Amino acid sequence: MTTPETASPAAFGDAQSIANDVSSGTRTAASVVANHLDRIATHDGEVHAFNVVTAERAMDAAESIDQRIAAGEDVGPLAGVPVAVKDNMCTRGVATTCSSKILEGWEPPYTATVVERLTNAGAIVVGKTNLDEFAMGSSTENSAFGPTHNPWDLDKVPGGSSGGSAAAVAAGFAPVSLGSDTGGSIRQPASLCGVVGVKPTYGAVSRYGLIAFGSSLDQIGPFTTTVADSATMFEVMGGHDPLDSTSANQPALAVSSKLDAGVDGLRVGIITEMAGDVIEGIDADVIARLRAAATALEAGGATVGEVSIPSSVYGLPAYYMVAPAEASSNLARFDGVRYGLRVDGANTALMNTASRTGGFGPEVKRRIMLGTYALSAGYRDAFYGKAQQIRTKIIEEFTAAYEHFDVLLSPASPSTAFALGDKAADPMAMYLNDVCTIPSNLSGQPSMSVPFGVGDDGMPIGVQILAPLMGDVVMFQVAAELERVANATNEAGA
Amino acid sequence: MYYTVDRGPEVHEPSIPDAWELVVGLEVHVELSTKTKLFCGCANHFGSEPNTNVCPTCLGLPGALPVINAAAVTSAMRLGRALNCEVKPSVMARKNYFYPDMPKDFQTSQYDQPTNENGWLDTPAGVRINIERAHIEEDTGKSTHVGGDGRISSAQYSLIDYNRAGVPLLEIVSCPDIRTAEEAKAYVAELRGIVLALDVSDAKMEEGSMRVDANVSVRPRGSDELRTRCEVKNINSLSSLGRAIAYEAKRHISLYDTGDRPIQETRHWDEEAGRTRSGRSKENEEDYRYFPEPDLTPLVPSVEELEAIDASLPELPGAQRSALAEAAGISAPDAGLIVERGHSQFALDTIAAGADGARVVVHINNNLAGGLGELTPELFAGLVQMETAGDLTSTQTKTVLAQMVESGGTAADIAAAKGFEAMDTSELDGMVDDLISSHPDEWTRFCEGDEGDAKKMAGFFTGQIMKATKGQADGKVIAQILNSRRS
Structure with missing residues (x-):
């Protein structure tokens, strides 16, 4: 299978390399932004990742960052890094639509906390990305402005609801983007688009400015091409926000701190219900990649077992x-x-x-x-x-599981990307896409999808890592190990 | 402190036939006078230009989130404790319904876990009204309907001012314990007195910072059933409250009398017409689909917080009335007006300075309604002493008092300047003897009671003589006669 031109993650480098180059003067923010805007102009007609591209604002912001750097200022860990923002997060003066006709043309008078924190760290918003209307869907086909296409195969969906943000990163339109995850809306499209996608612990990242879908479930998180970039994004965005009463009253978790620590001695549990036929409809190639990930972690010194979360069904x-x-x-x-x-x-x-x-x-x-x-x-x-009783039960079962395991593993999506239109007429089939991701939203625990190979159709597959509440650090630690193994495998294969 | 109190005219309740009994429960909304609104930093201020005290949160803009105002919660808990409620860990909840002046199309309120529950309030007459709950919620904006008759149904367009949206409210829900319109008025007046004593609201019915809805039903006297109730809204004063309840009760009775029955509905009090009118029917009671507000965390007061709240409570009107009644030798209800006006401490200080309590109360009630002016307790006590000693008649006293309020100065100087002198007292011996024989109990207390009792009774006999002589007698002479009869 040949990779289409639309798929090119980190087309101009990942966030870390861009920030290094821009801070050190090797590249200007203006050139970085211009590269990405050109790529968007060339390919977004096919992908349709964006509802709006804020080219002029982005170039203005880039020039201002270049001036500050020229003046010797430290503009932050995301200096000059283009970021695509899911179009359900408020951006002052830029239309914020939730991909709905009901909000078409509305310009918020304020900016979401996460966007403000990213831009304060040097990031540059290049546009607002498409989503299933009000984040309700798993394919980004429920957009009033038309579907987004998977950059790896334009006839397939990117997943959803944050399909625009996942596709933007897979297409190299931006090295990083923001999504929101209410039932899997970051992790499932991350899996389908072959990028890293993180749903932090509920409360670890402010929701202020995120147009609510399910307030007790919604959480904002990053899409990136590397685990390290997600960690940087998390650390920049996270920490207490006095404007969000449900945000944890503590500083951002130091999720970068153990990326190089390996997994020796960690206890990894595979969720039984999601690794066989208890929950139906999970494809064999997906389960095979899950098992491969467990084997890789075992090779890194982790102990691997299985654990049942009966109520997850x-x-x-x-x-x-x-x-x-x-x-x-x-x-x-x-x-x-x-x-x-x-x-x-x-x-x-x-x-x-x-x-x-x-x-x-x-x-x-x-x-x-x-x-x-x-x-x-x-x-x-x-x-x-x-439903609230089930929620309580699920929390109890996960809590018990974490007495024996540091992290849990499951698929992020039951299948690779499916064809546009395949499930659009069957809501139940569509809802089943989130069967592996929903329990984390109900419990509040952190979880993320890390690319780990491809399926029988050659399309990306992600493995989901779950960790206890506020256990995001160990989740990133394990993610970094899987990334190392996956990269090594790719290089060996190439 | 001086409060304007709208007591309304003394309505002698239009006779509800003896066969019927009134059953009333009141829902009182009190706007808490915090600096900022309940969930955002906007000013909580009445009378600003429309839509100037607004922000993304109180306008319910997409993505904005609430943060609860701790001061509003404290005020709510203080009022709860003052109403003898249990203050419990509580949860904010969403009450879902569509209304244009409610920006989120849900009201953030409380449902099954309110902050305050199971309290009570005693009216000045000693009637205990139980309080079911007192919960925190946010106010809505305000609509003005333009064109037509001013109601939304006939309006050409409506203007909405969101300055009030998100202002903190405490809704105090009484049990259906109220049996007369007068009791309802007394309950609200007492509640208002407590609110003012706590300084948690300005509680102005005419400005809407205190709003009263009355749930009214009737039943055959002696029965304990609860019949169909109607909720009467748009009541803007205490006197309207009394009249609205009386009207509504009579309406129910006449329906029952003709074999008909009232339907459960919301009715609006029409002040000009003096009647209630049907509003929206509550037959299909709206389904508010309450659920816990996921954007806010539960309110869990610590033990220390609750102790600090109890310690912060001022002396409440009921306690003020008892203290004044005790000191002045009057009944607690008779101390009501002075307490309502915020003059109980002034009265107590005057009595402590040696003035006769009953006279102090009479003067404050009748002659100081316009305020205290330059009067101090010491100056006032001097005046009352001159009056009870018989150096001034009651009319003269009133004249001197008015002058003292205006310019200050001692009673003696003002009386002298005005040329007032004590009156002839030659016939007093016989009058005192007659009084003693007609009041044996009081005489016994004068002779055998403790010092306080004797003093109180001296005041009593002096007062009676003063009354009989229309203030012409000399108090010193009366005292001499009384003492000569005691031995």
Whole structure:
């Protein structure tokens, strides 16, 4: 299989090399940004990773960084690094749409904390990336502005909902990008696009400025081409934010600290339910790569065992009560009164209805109805209440598992990238894409997808590493080991 | 401190027929007067230009998040403790419904775990009204409907001011323990007194910083059933509260009398027409789909925090009334007005300076409604002593008092300047003897009681003589006669 021109991760170097070059004056931020903008202009017509490219702003920012560097200033660990931002994070003065008609053209008067922290560290926003509308989906086909294509095979999906951000990194449009993960929306597209994708511990990274889908599940994280770049992004973005009451009251976790430590003596557990036929529909080539990853870690000195998380099989149904319930409330504010689309009606209530009917796509409507139903009088205990019980049970089972293991392993996605249109008409088939990733959102634990080879179709496969709450450091430690093994294998193969 | 109190005219409750009993529960919203709003740093200020105290959070912009105002939580807990509530770990919850002046289309409130539960309040008349809960929530914005008759249904367009959106509220929900319109008014007045004593709100009904909704039903006297209730809104004063409840009760009774029955609904008090009007029907009670607010963490007060709150509570109106009643020898309800006006400490200081308590109370109630001016407790006590000694008649006293309020100065100087002198007292012997024989109990207390009792009774006899002589008698002479009869 020949690699298409659209796939070129780190086309102009990874974030670390760019920041080094820009800080040392080897390259200018302006040239780095111009390279990426050119590549976007050439190839994004095919990939459609971006809803908007902020070329002019990006060049202005790059010039300002170059001036500061020329003046001898230290502009930060991401000096001149282009970053693509998922279009559900607020950026002052730049349209933020959630890939929905209901927000088309809305320009927030403020910027999300994560974006502010990245740009304060020298990063440069090059555009806002496509997503499944309001982050609801696993293929980025539910976008009001058309689907994103997988850079490795344009007939296939990039995964979702952060498909635009995953594709942007795989396509070399930016060395790093931001996604949000409510049920797997970073890890699954990372797996399908062959890049690193991290969902930090809930509360480790501020959500301020992220347009909420399921508030108790949403977490922002990076897409990068290397584990080290993800660690840098995490450290820049993380740490307490007084504007987010659910952000942990502690400094950013030092996830770079153990990247070179290896895995000798670590205890690694494979989640039984996700490595066989307990949860149906996980492809054999995916499980084979998982086993290969475990073997590689064993070779590095880790002990490998299996552990059962029995309630994980109920994760999917529990998630499809909790997330839509919260979404039904979070998305109520899109009512045509203050911003976004307004469709006139004879009175306020009819205007609300017309605006929402015209502004939301079918998947968003489906989830609002599902969530409204789950919270309704007479049903709440049976649906929302029961789902919260499952959530508690899953947390207990993971807590027990971490008494015996430092990290757990599972697939990130049950399959490699599937063809555009394949599952678009079958919501249940689409929902099953998140079966391996959802339990971490319900429990709040950190997890990430690291590329580890390809499937029978030659498309990328990621392995998911899970760690206890605030155990992001050991998760990165293991990820770095898998990356070393994967790189060594690639070089040997090449 | 001087409070304007809208007590309303003394309405003698339009007779609810004896066969019926009124059942009322009140929901009182108190706006907490914190510097900033409940979930953001915007100013909590009444009367600013529309939409000037707003930010992404209180406008409910996508992506903005709430951060709870610790001062508002403290105020809520203080008010809860002052209402004898249990203050518990609590959880904010979302109450979901669509309304244009509610930016998020949900109200962040509390549901099954409110901050304050199971309290009570005693009215000045000694009636205990139980309080179910007092929970924290945010206020909405304010709509102005332009065109038509000013209501949303006929408006051409509506203007929304979000300055009030996110202002902290405490909603205090009473049990349906209130049995008369007067009791309802007394409950709200007492609650307002407590709020003012705690200084957690300015509690102005006319500005909407204190809002009262009344759940009204009636039942046959002697029954303990709870019949269909109507929630009456748009009540802007205490007198409206009394009239709205009385109107609504009579409406229910006449429905039952004609074989009909009220339907559960929200009704609006029409002040001009003096009646309630049907609002939205509550037959299909709105489903608010409450669930815990995921953007906020639970509120868990520490033991130290609760102890500090209890220690910070000032003397509340009930305790102030008891103290004043004790010192002045009057009943606790009679001390009510002075406490409401914030003059109880002044009264206590005047009594401590040697003035007769009952006279002090009478003067403050009747002659000092306009404020204290230049008056001090010491000067005031001097005046009251002259009055009780018979050196001034009550009319003269009133004149001197008015002058003292305006310019200060001692009673003696002002009386002298005005040429007031004590009156002839030749017939007092017989009057005192008559009084003694008609009040044997008081006489016994005067003769055999402790010093305080004797003093109190001396005041009593002096007062009676003063009353009979319309203030013409000389108090010193009365005292001499009383003492001569004791031995």
